[in-house]
Amino acid sequence: AGAEVGPASGPAPEPAAGARHDEGWIGVEAALTLLSSPLGGMDAADLRRLGRALRDEERAAGIKVPAPSDVLLARALAEPERLTAHDPAYARGAQRLGQLLRKTREILQGGGTAEEALWTLWDGTSWPDRLERRARRGGAAGRNADRDLDAVCALFDTAARAEDRTGGRGALNFLEQLEAEDIAGDTLTGKATRTEAVRLMTAHRSKGLEWRLVVVAGVQEGLWPDLRRRGSLLEADRIGRDGLAEPLTPGALLAEERRLFYVAATRARERLVVTAVKAPAEDGDQPSRFLTELGVTPKDVTGRPRRPLAVPALVAELRATTVDPDASPALREAAARRLARLAALTDEDDRPLVPAAHPQRWWGLYEPTRSSVPLRDRERPVTLSGSALDQLANTCSLQWFLGREVKADAPSTAAQGFGNVVHVLADEVASGRTPADLAVLMERLDSVWDALAFDAPWKSRQEKDNARAALERFLRWHTTDRGGREAVATEHDFDVTLEAGEYAVRIRGSMDRVEADPQGRAYVVDFKTGKGAPTKDEVARHPQLAVYQLAVREGAVDEVFDGVRPEAGGAELVQLRQGAAQRDGGDAVPKVQAQQPPDGTWVGDLLATAAGRVLDERFAPATGKHCDHCSFRSACSARPEGRQTVE
Known part of the structure; x- marks a missing residue:
């Protein structure tokens, strides 16, 4: 007879000395390289803080001797959900990078190309924005950013060409091709040395040279002295005049490292600075034993420097x-x-x-410019559109001024082209010029799609699939009974003047679709192809829909109702990129967000606020979600990257 033996209770067994630790699917060396790269954006201090936190977490779990910090960092990068409970101040970069690497890995496992993987990594970090800011700033940093951007563009071009040339043989083949490229370098030509500059070199290269000030950085135990065996796999370094020499003993390696440290320390004529990091835990990073041989007591400096050392x-x-x-x-x-x-x-x-x-x-030293000519004549109506009203009153009046008045906005993007194409096809179907048939619409889409500029072929394919889904939703919405409403006009232009307090506001625009309900009321439909959607409360006070309904009351659609002024029956946003909730039909139909006819004075107050800001010529920046896609962030005093304009 025997008894069943279940899992032992208590803490997990600790690895034996010298046992290999599980490093995760990324590996220690690759993980540390990625974390400190522009993709991860972490500096040495962040890595040390996160490593210590992970070791403390291991100890709290009952593991007396945790794995080394670099191993725990590699595990955390492979499993980013482990970082959720840690302080975002030093863990956010690793967590985001881990999630991005996992997403990229899934793309490759699903048959994605190297180009798709590269775009995922590029789009998923703040590195592109950082490079753009540096490039625009100019100077040495700007030239370095230009060089990096050129290199990234060349990498993407190489990936695209490799995919076309090899017929999609996978990312590993692309990496092998990169590693096989042989780029000649002129290593023998001496480069001119600038005297008024900091020189960065190894201790070996510093032999025979001297400076007034020398900084020897990173003098850590395990790095200096580095007692690992030198040489290559074939140990060619052991070949001497008298045959094979014996490998260096640990004692000889230590003596060699001490001599090298002596060389580095004696390059200073006046001042020598030696730096190291000391972790609170005894098994963390520790200063090298060589520091005690300098004859001075090291000075402990805790905390971060008062400013970045840049x-x-x-x-x-x-x-x-x-x-x-x-x-x-x-x-x-x-x-x-x-x-x-x-x-x-x-x-x-x-x-x-x-x-x-x-x-x-220093732009902040300049006096504000002034003009004796007003932007608008106060005796004439202020001309606005529905979207401009929202910008002026609710989001950012400065963005409206720079984009609409100065006309300094960025050129149209592929996303805007996507929306224009879908709107045109919806208009053709509603007007009867094109049948409500998906095959016909896709044929029309194919005829113009290549004219849209996308960053990469895979992005074009992805957006085309999204366009097909949007057209399918539109057709289902178009052919479904909507309470007896019938279309009476599409892409209907209007131009009305409204009274808003002490101001007259001229509203000009175009309604995507005007429908008549069984009671003879006018119902306005606005198709949206963006990725975001307003909340229910935001729709109730959506400025653009409200302005459409005010325009109906002022006669904007009389001509399509046989000269009779209809009552406003409501308006709605039809989100063609987004499927409806399951209870409303699911993903096959578009998300519809309706607004009742506006009551009260809130629309008039909104018009008066917008008109007043235009006539008073006061365009103050305001931060919010709209900043994410604003073309003027680098010059906006309300954003960190634009404060140099006033500070």
Whole structure:
């Protein structure tokens, strides 16, 4: 007889010394490279903080000797849901990257191409925005950003060509092709050294050279001394004049590392700075044993530096000091002199290396420009559209001014082209010029689709599938009974003038579709092809729908109702990109959001607010969801990236 033995209770067994830890599907080396890359955006301090937090989590789970921090980081990147409970200040980057890598992996496992995987990685991070901001800023950082953008574009082109050339043989073949490319480099030609610059090199390369100040960074135990065996797989480094030499013993390696550290430390004529990191836990990162051999007591510095150790942050600090009323005159003058030195630095082509240091780039010093000619004649009606009304009164009047009045908005995108095509086809069906047949509509779509500019072929295919789904939803909506309503006009232009308090507002626009209900009332339909949709409460006070209904009351559709002024019966948004809730028919039909005829004075108040802002010429920025797609973020004083315009 025997007894069944179940799983043991208590903490999980700890790995034996020297046992290999589970590193997840990404691996330690790749994980650390990705986390510190532009995709992850984490610095060494963030990695250390997250590594310590993961080790503390392991100890709290009953594991006395947790796996090394780098192994835990690799596991967390492979399973990003493990990071949910950690402080977003240092874990958010790893969590987002882990989710992005998982999504990319699923694309490749599902038969996706290398180009699709690259686009997923590129679109899923803030790296493109960071590169764009640096490129627009100019200077050395801008040139580096231009170089990086050129390299990324070349990578995508290579991926697209490889896919066409190999007939879709997969991402691994693409990687093999990249690794097989042999790019010659002129390694023997000496490069000119700029004297007024910081030189970055290894300890080996520093032999025989000297500087007033030398910084030896990252002197950590395990890295310096590095007691791992040197050499290649075939151990060619052991070949000497007298045959094969014996491999270096640990003692000999330690002595060699000590000599190398001595070389690095003795390159300084006046000042030597040696840095290391010390983790609170004894089994975390520790300073090298060599620090105790310098003959001085290391100074502990806790916390982060007061500013990022980068040129833009230095310029910002110096600029702030020059105008700080609490700073002494001597300190302000010293900051101004340092800025002048930075502003005078140029590269070999005589281009400024730090353009932001020059006062001519400090837009906040300029007086606001003024004009004696008003933007609008106060004696004439203010001309607006329904969408402009929403921008002026509810979202951002500055965005309206720069986009509509200055006409500085970005050119039309492929997404706007998508909407235009779907609207045209919907108009053709409603007017009877094209039959309500999906095959016919897709044939019409094919004839114009290639004229739309998409970032990549796979994006074009994806959006075409979305367009097909949108047209299918439209046809089902079009052929379904909608309470007896019948279309009386499509793409109906209107131009009416409304009274709004002390202002007269001229509303011009076009209604996608006007329908008559059995009671003879006018019902306005607005087709939407965007990815977002307003909430129920937002639809109830949707400015564009409300303006359409006010226009109906003022005679905007009289001509299509045989000269009789109909009563406004309501309006609705038909979301062709989005399926309805299951109770309303499911994904096969569009999401419909209806607005009742407006009551009260809220629409008039909205018109008066918008007209007043235009006539008073006060366009203040306001932040919100609309900022995500705004073309003017880099120059907007309400956004972090645009505050340099006023600070």
